Amino acid sequence: MNHKKHLAIASALVVLVSGITYLILDAIYQLPAARSAEAVPIDELFRGHFILISFLFALVVVFMGYSLVAFRRRPGDDSDGEFIHGSNSLEVAWTVIPLFLVIGFGVWGWNVLDEVTASKPNEIMVEVTGQKWQWSFHYPELGQYANTPDLVVPVNTTIRLEMESRDVLHSFWVPEFRVKKDLLPGQKTTLRITPTDEGTYKIRCAEICGQRHAYMLADVRVLSATEYASWESEILAIASLPPAEQGQRLWQANCSSCHSLDGTALVGPTWQGIYGRQEALVDGSSVTVDEEYIQESIYEPNVKIVAGFQPNLMPQNYATILSDQDVANIIEFMKTLAQP
Numbered sequence: 001m002n003h004k005k006h007l008a009i010a011s012a013l014v015v016l017v018s019g020i021t022y023l024i025l026d027a028i029y030q031l032p033a034a035r036s037a038e039a040v041p042i043d044e045l046f047r048g049h050f051i052l053i054s055f056l057f058a059l060v061v062v063f064m065g066y067s068l069v070a071f072r073r074r075p076g077d078d079s080d081g082e083f084i085h086g087s088n089s090l091e092v093a094w095t096v097i098p099l100f101l102v103i104g105f106g107v108w109g110w111n112v113l114d115e116v117t118a119s120k121p122n123e124i125m126v127e128v129t130g131q132k133w134q135w136s137f138h139y140p141e142l143g144q145y146a147n148t149p150d151l152v153v154p155v156n157t158t159i160r161l162e163m164e165s166r167d168v169l170h171s172f173w174v175p176e177f178r179v180k181k182d183l184l185p186g187q188k189t190t191l192r193i194t195p196t197d198e199g200t201y202k203i204r205c206a207e208i209c210g211q212r213h214a215y216m217l218a219d220v221r222v223l224s225a226t227e228y229a230s231w232e233s234e235i236l237a238i239a240s241l242p243p244a245e246q247g248q249r250l251w252q253a254n255c256s257s258c259h260s261l262d263g264t265a266l267v268g269p270t271w272q273g274i275y276g277r278q279e280a281l282v283d284g285s286s287v288t289v290d291e292e293y294i295q296e297s298i299y300e301p302n303v304k305i306v307a308g309f310q311p312n313l314m315p316q317n318y319a320t321i322l323s324d325q326d327v328a329n330i331i332e333f334m335k336t337l338a339q340p
C-alpha cells in the first residue's frame with residue numbers, strides 16, 4: 001500500500017473516532033436543560049471545546065493505533081526501520097495550527113464572558129446575602145419589607161445580583177442558568193441572569209463553606225410578567241397595613257430565622273411574651289424589655305446580651321435597614337405577643 005492510501009484510511013478513521021468521542025463526551029457531561037439567555041453562548045462554547053477535544057483525541061490515538069497495526073514487524077523481517085530525520089513542514093504545522101486554535105478559543109471565551117456580564121437595559125437589581133448556611137434576597141426598589149428567603153424574578157428580564165457574604169466564601173450557582181459567582185465577605189460581586197423559562201429552580205452554594213454547605217439551598221421562582229407585578233404590589237401593599245401587622249411582616253423578613261414566637265430559644269431569645277418582661281443579662285444585671293431597650297438591642301445588639309445567648313451573632317447593620325418607624329412597628333407587633 002502506498003502512503004496516500006494509508007493517509008486516506010487514517011483520515012477516515014480520524015473522522016469516525018472524532019464523531020464517536022464527541023457523542024460519548026456529550027452523553028457523559030450532560031448539563032440540565034438551559035433556562036437562561038446566558039446559557040446559550042456558554043453551551044455553544046462547551047460544544048466547541050468538546051468537538052476540538054474529540055478531534056485532537058482522535059488525531060493522536062488513530063495515528064498511533066493505525067501505525068502500530070499497519071507498520072508492525074512482519075515475521076522474518078529483520079531489516080532496520082527507515083531512518084527519518086524529521087520534517088520541517090510537519091513541525092511548523094503542528095506548532096502554528098494549535099497556536100491559532102488556542103488563540104481563537106481564547107477570543108471566543110473572552111467574547112462570551114463580555115456578552116454574559118455586560119449590563120442590559122431595564123435590569124432589576126436584587127441584593128443577595130450569603131451566610132452560613134442560608135441565602136437571603138432584598139429588593140431595594142420595593143422597600144424594607146422586600147426581604148425573601150427565595151429569589152423571585154420575572155421571566156425574560158435581566159436580574160443584576162449584587163452579592164455579599166456575611167462570613168466565609170459562598171458561591172451563587174443555578175445549574176440551569178450556567179453562570180456562577182462567588183460571594184465575598186466585605187466586598188460586593190455582581191452576577192447577571194436572564195431567565196428564559198417560568199418555573200422553579202434550585203440555587204446551590206458552589207463553594208465549600210462548612211458543615212451544612214450541601215444544604216445551603218434556595219429556590220429561584222421565575223414568574224410571568226403579570227405574576228411578578230402582582231407579587232410586587234403585594235410587597236408594596238404591606239406599607240399600608242396597621243402598625244402591628246407591618247411589624248409582623250418585618251419580623252418575618254428580618255428576624256424570624258433567629259427569634260421564635262412560640263417560646264423556642266433559637267439563635268436569639270424568643271419573642272413570646274417579650275414586651276415588658278424582665279430579662280437577665282450575661283453580666284448578672286437585669287433589664288425591663290421596654291421601647292428603649294428594644295431599639296438599642298436592634299441597632300446595637302452587642303450592648304446588652306441576654307443570659308444564655310452569644311454576642312456577635314445578630315447582624316449589626318439593622319440601623320441601616322430598619323428605620324425608627326420600622327422599629328416602632330416591630331414593638332407594636334411585640335405587644336401583641338402575650339405570655340402563653
Ligand code: CUA
Binds near residue numbers: 170206
Ligand atoms: Cu455556602 Cu457552601
